[in-house]
Amino acid sequence: MQGVAAVDQIVDQNTPVAGTKIRRGVGQMKFSANLGFLWNDRPLPDAIRAAKATDFDAVECHWPYDVPAADTLAALNETGLKMLGLNTRRGDVGTSDNGLSAIPGREIEARAAIDEAITYAVVIGAANIHVMAGFATGPDAHKVFVENLTYACAVAAPYGITILIEPLNRYDAPGYFLTLTDQAVVVIKEIGAANLKLMFDCYHVQLMEGDLTHRIEKLLPIIGHIQFASVPDRGAPDHGEINYLHVFKTITRLNYSAPLGAEYKYAAKTEDSLGWMSMCKVGAPI
Numbered sequence: 001m002q003g004v005a006a007v008d009q010i011v012d013q014n015t016p017v018a019g020t021k022i023r024r025g026v027g028q029m030k031f032s033a034n035l036g037f038l039w040n041d042r043p044l045p046d047a048i049r050a051a052k053a054t055d056f057d058a059v060e061c062h063w064p065y066d067v068p069a070a071d072t073l074a075a076l077n078e079t080g081l082k083m084l085g086l087n088t089r090r091g092d093v094g095t096s097d098n099g100l101s102a103i104p105g106r107e108i109e110a111r112a113a114i115d116e117a118i119t120y121a122v123v124i125g126a127a128n129i130h131v132m133a134g135f136a137t138g139p140d141a142h143k144v145f146v147e148n149l150t151y152a153c154a155v156a157a158p159y160g161i162t163i164l165i166e167p168l169n170r171y172d173a174p175g176y177f178l179t180l181t182d183q184a185v186v187v188i189k190e191i192g193a194a195n196l197k198l199m200f201d202c203y204h205v206q207l208m209e210g211d212l213t214h215r216i217e218k219l220l221p222i223i224g225h226i227q228f229a230s231v232p233d234r235g236a237p238d239h240g241e242i243n244y245l246h247v248f249k250t251i252t253r254l255n256y257s258a259p260l261g262a263e264y265k266y267a268a269k270t271e272d273s274l275g276w277m278s279m280c281k282v283g284a285p286i
Contacts, residue, residue, distance in 0.1 A: 030259040059083055101113075128224060129152070135175040163195055167204055169208045180209060201227040203228065216250060
């Protein structure tokens, strides 16, 4: 990682001597493999097994619905990994849908997608569902989004499932309804549901707003999950404009203990992109 110190300069005094393996990352930090991007060249159950083989602590995915939930659950039970979360369907990808829940006139489809996601999540024990907003704008879209999220939170609550909303950057998703963390805060406060949280994706937030560590600290009470990738290319976190060692150090200092989602793209074999995990070796520069 460009211009950062060795890990042994930031971990606590109880860290083992240089060269010995600690839990991973900074102190006790844990990581989740996002299987929407990592190992997405193989069936989801096999991708779960690959994540286990490379020592990830958990997994998450995008749209698992083509795989029977029983098959996904079997792979999770086999590996002992937890599925942290999944997304609601995008809609009609042939017409470039990217979510439905903020689109006026498509409430029935949006709620069907929410019901489907909750059903799947319950079977596999997933803790979070990212409800995708879609391409929309204006007060009517805000109203519909709030109504659909209120529905999602009410249906998910008895199962202990958290509903997540995620601002996406305008470069990758031009026209997406939710683009800024301040906008997400307004929605979360308006609904006031205990199980509605922010998906804080460092990649998207950096492109739209920057100031990552201050934003994480300020928003921590409403953050339900954190994801990361390099900026600007959305690759592995070992290059680019974000000093992830500093970001991870801040997250550790804030006592955030849930696994962080590695949601990055890599053109070759995923295993070849995992050099950033060398930070689990105390004293190894990254």
